[in-house]
Amino acid sequence: MSTENNSRPAAGATPPAGGATESEPIKAIRLRHPWRIVFAVVLVIGFVLFIVDAAGREAYKWDFVAKYVFDRRISEAALNTLQLTVYSMVIAIILGVILAVMRLTPNPVVNSLAWFYLWVFRGTPVYVQLVFWGLLSIIYSSIDIGIPFMEPWFSFETNAALSTFTLAIIGLALNEAAYMAEIVRAGLLSVDKGQDEAATALGMTWFQTMWRVILPQSMRVIIPPTGNEVISMLKTTSLVTAVPYSFDLYTRSRDISAETFTPIPLLIVASIWYLFFTSILMVGQHFLEKRFARGVGAREDRKIDTMSGTLTGAVPLGSGQPTVVRPPGDGPPPTEPGGPR
Template sequence: MSAETRSGSVAGSAPPPTDDDGTAIRAVKLRHPIRNIFAVIILLFAAAFVYDAALRPAYNWPAVAKYIFDRRISEAAVITLELTVYSMLIGVALGVVLAVMRLSPNPVFKSLSWFYLWVFRGTPVYVQLTFWGLLSVIYPTIDIGLPFLNPFITLPTGDVLNVFQLAVIGLALNEAAYIAEIVRAGILSVDHGQEEAATALGMSWFQTMSRVIIPQSMRVIIPPVGNEVISMLKTTSLVTAVPFSFELFTRSRDISAETFTPIPLFLVASIWYLAFTSILMIGQYFLEKRFARGIGVAQPEKKVTVATGAVPVVGDEGDDDQKSGGVHSGGTP
């Protein structure tokens, strides 16, 4: 037996492909000259754009460097993060409740959830925020008491809710409609047999959802929820409709109106938005990686026979032998 045959037997690798006369076929890497040319052209255009932007006076990079860490801009950036976090926390909590109501067999819960989603997904968020800004006009007071009876407590709406709280409520209620559909899709992605198996083991509904259904559905829920968080960060620029004017975009616009430099201030706001978005994307990546553990990583091992180059699946050798009439441990052909 030659060294090549012995090494092939030990390594278990297939022999190189040959043509009809037995000559080994030499694989040549496929070239893509047109694709490479287009790639070079795109890189040249990108380099030209960066060079032009660095020297164009309208961008006014010294003003960008001056205002990038301005105290007013930094405070507005923190307020933008607060709007995003508070709105998403309320939106996710309410969205989960709406998703459960949508999946409930109770027709009242299902109808209420559907109506909520129909209203808040069917109207622009800017219009909704405008209505929340007019809340004190529509409802001058907030009455607490029993229906059809005199209220126990009457509070002026403007004293109870400020514009920041109204902005959070408006963003959260709109976001809850989208989170509800994301959570519902994630729950429906889990096989119904998982719930039946948990019920057969004596688990309660809460245990089934918290230990079986929700953990498996998270790998479907996390990516779109991460996108919603990033979208919420940018949607905070619309709270000027409430009106709330201390978030990042509106604050940058107000400063630009004072200094007559709109382009540099909008660049400053864009840099802050990009920084926050990049951090959120990194966090989303690690969350997706964590909840995707064990999905698609266990592949069946394959063996390649030296003689024929066939690739049988491990565990089926006995079946192959039986089909070919081989002798087994029992000695039966």
């Protein structure tokens, strides 16, 4: 009867104390996906055909695109669009935080007022709201400052006090604030209630708790949808013609196309500027998300010894402190922080 020399220990046997037995490395074979490759090739061919076809289309008039993409009127309109976006979003974020806190307060009056605001501004189209703001001078011919039902201290004509640019910012900001309030409220609710209780136990005030504990932790939830809202706001500025404000990027390019009878090239010019601004905002959003997501879901590196197949490295086992797993025979096991109990 022949005896097989096997270096692998028998079932149930204890590995030798001096070290683990040698094992062969695993040879991984990558799975093949032929249909995935075929689909990718079809997509690339279709994209190339579209580019070649678009380059030869007479309707696009690429010479007009090159002529007007850096035109002074277009560049000034692009700057106006960027200003509309920045000013509106700053006001919307500040007002959204206030509304979110009002929605979370136990006071029923304050909570109901915030809910009513969200109901109105989220339930009506932004274009309709901008039309109302354009008609503000008809509804309120003057802006009076003073005690109600008494002679006003100061009075201003609405058309003189508020330009169409200002009305466009107000209309966009008030509409966006309703959406930002829900985004901020979701971020605040994502923080564990125990954080608030711990801050209160440390003697921190409500403002200190919100500013130093709750808001920093909720930013990882708030930042991604806020970045999307900024990009959406950039494109929503094309609706300010309802105010009417006619010096934004879309309206200015439309006016130029009405003079030159080339609507398609001017639409391409406006799209190029929108894509340029959007690309910058997407890069900024990426780094902000990376900044505020530090430490979330992080895991310590875990390694497998190629000789023994034993798990090594820092592995969290739920005790609050990382536990170091060492292969057999690699010295005495580490002691728990703080010494033995």
